[in-house]
Amino acid sequence: MRGHSVDSPDVLVVGGGLVGTAVAYGLAREGAKVTVLDQGDGGFRASRGNFGLVWVQGKGYGLSPYARWSRSSARLWPGLAAALLEETGIDVSLKQPGGFHLCFSDDEMAEREKRLSTLQAELGGEYPYQLLDARELRERLPAVGPEVIGASYTPMDGHVNPLKLLRALHDAMQRRGVKLVNGEEIGRIVPETNGFAVHGRNAVWRAPKVVLSAGLGNRALGAQVGLHAPVAPNRGQVLVSERVAPFLHYPTINVRQTDEGSVQFGDSMEEAGYNDFTTTDVLSTIARRGVRSFPLLKNVRLVRTWAALRVYSPDSFPIYEQSLQYPGSFVVTCHSGVTLAAAHAMRIAPWITGGPIPDELAAFRGGRFLAADHSASHVH
Amino acid sequence: MFISRFNVSLACLATPLEHRHSAMTSKPLFRVLQPAPGTDAEAETAIQIWFNDQPLSVPGGRSVAAALLAAGVQRFRATPVSGAPRAPYCMMGACFECLVEIDGMPSRQSCMVTVQDGMRIHSQEGARDLPPLSDLNPSQASRENAHGR
Numbered sequence: 001m002r003g004h005s006v007d008s009p010d011v012l013v014v015g016g017g018l019v020g021t022a023v024a025y026g027l028a029r030e031g032a033k034v035t036v037l038d039q040g041d042g043g044f045r046a047s048r049g050n051f052g053l054v055w056v057q058g059k060g061y062g063l064s065p066y067a068r069w070s071r072s073s074a075r076l077w078p079g080l081a082a083a084l085l086e087e088t089g090i091d092v093s094l095k096q097p098g099g100f101h102l103c104f105s106d107d108e109m110a111e112r113e114k115r116l117s118t119l120q121a122e123l124g125g126e127y128p129y130q131l132l133d134a135r136e137l138r139e140r141l142p143a144v145g146p147e148v149i150g151a152s153y154t155p156m157d158g159h160v161n162p163l164k165l166l167r168a169l170h171d172a173m174q175r176r177g178v179k180l181v182n183g184e185e186i187g188r189i190v191p192e193t194n195g196f197a198v199h200g201r202n203a204v205w206r207a208p209k210v211v212l213s214a215g216l217g218n219r220a221l222g223a224q225v226g227l228h229a230p231v232a233p234n235r236g237q238v239l240v241s242e243r244v245a246p247f248l249h250y251p252t253i254n255v256r257q258t259d260e261g262s263v264q265f266g267d268s269m270e271e272a273g274y275n276d277f278t279t280t281d282v283l284s285t286i287a288r289r290g291v292r293s294f295p296l297l298k299n300v301r302l303v304r305t306w307a308a309l310r311v312y313s314p315d316s317f318p319i320y321e322q323s324l325q326y327p328g329s330f331v332v333t334c335h336s337g338v339t340l341a342a343a344h345a346m347r348i349a350p351w352i353t354g355g356p357i358p359d360e361l362a363a364f365r366g367g368r369f370l371a372a373d374h375s376a377s378h379v380h
Numbered sequence: 381m382f383i384s385r386f387n388v389s390l391a392c393l394a395t396p397l398e399h400r401h402s403a404m405t406s407k408p409l410f411r412v413l414q415p416a417p418g419t420d421a422e423a424e425t426a427i428q429i430w431f432n433d434q435p436l437s438v439p440g441g442r443s444v445a446a447a448l449l450a451a452g453v454q455r456f457r458a459t460p461v462s463g464a465p466r467a468p469y470c471m472m473g474a475c476f477e478c479l480v481e482i483d484g485m486p487s488r489q490s491c492m493v494t495v496q497d498g499m500r501i502h503s504q505e506g507a508r509d510l511p512p513l514s515d516l517n518p519s520q521a522s523r524e525n526a527h528g529r
Contacts, residue, residue, distance in 0.1 A: 243460045
């Protein structure tokens, strides 16, 4: 077959963001020969705009396999961080001291309790958390403001430097022989007798297996190989401050102090299509909540603001599936590429190279949205 | 963007000396130009400031960064992460390399603040502390906005 030679990869990974590079790194650890096809600088690149949490608390409400999956990744994270440091010398600054979700009203506290107690029950008790009143919280986080009435805390949460993570994954996978192709735009994927032909703007790439980790591009690419991945953009806006002396030693859901001292503010969610610009009203809402959380931030200077597009599925949960129609093609897509990086490297990759499918993944097939669409049509 | 215009001291504009591949430096990237013909001489009059508790005579009518550079200051701050020395790089409010403490306010962008007679300036040593709210002096807090933006 044309294009198949001793140099051909075993797996083509479409997308060089946090998801694609984590999978590619994991595949290389499994001994696979991998080529990553990455888009040019015009890409939306959620991997360059995220908040950097390794977060478990509250995730998976309504679909507990996602709670187990996130928890599993958080547990594997120290191993990933250690391996990246050893192989690349890059310290991604993983810290997992547990995280706080600050609450400003009794309703919010009640919602946290409902969510976390439900998850704890669904996970058979394997889900430690605490609800703290204002006094207990102030003992743990002295800088919280008077409007904060309490918080939920779990020891499962943490954070990382997401830009160092992306760089470390790129470095680590290439040290293990992964070939990275930059500036390649994929249009067509054609199933062939012994694999797939992936048509880029610059070349046609062939391999027995192809992994779609192209973020928002997965929707159109998946459809060509029988994979249903109806992802859509969901905009998040982020503010970052000047570097200040350490005052906050735990991540919270909307404010965290980074390893180098800057303070990041975020947590907005908007449907704004493919518009990845910031808006003053959302930025000011985020800033106000940050100052209510920690009043000493009132006069901190902001140095940058940005927006990025989450890769969001209709129920917000990931999509992991091997095509039934064209086996050998996989889709791997989610909006939590940081939290799930360890699971992608250490649990998704072995599945792709032929190992057993992780238990949790049955819940994450793209076909669930076809079923949902169907039942929805009966409701209406 | 938060940068609306360049600093005001254009008559003695400090200009880049070399191609700036080496951002990570505290060697001066700028030199003082002769005033353009017709420049208001008063703007060039030397004023007295303090830098790290030493008196310093600097030309007025320009930013703190331009004044310190003109007086030969090379080390404006030490970075919070590695403690490496830093000096101004962009001179237009974007790079945050020129941070100094001015009249007690830490981490000012010295390229965005007009130098004033009697200013007490200190190099910015690492990250600033966030002050308790009660310690903030509003007139100091507004100076940068009034002069720089």
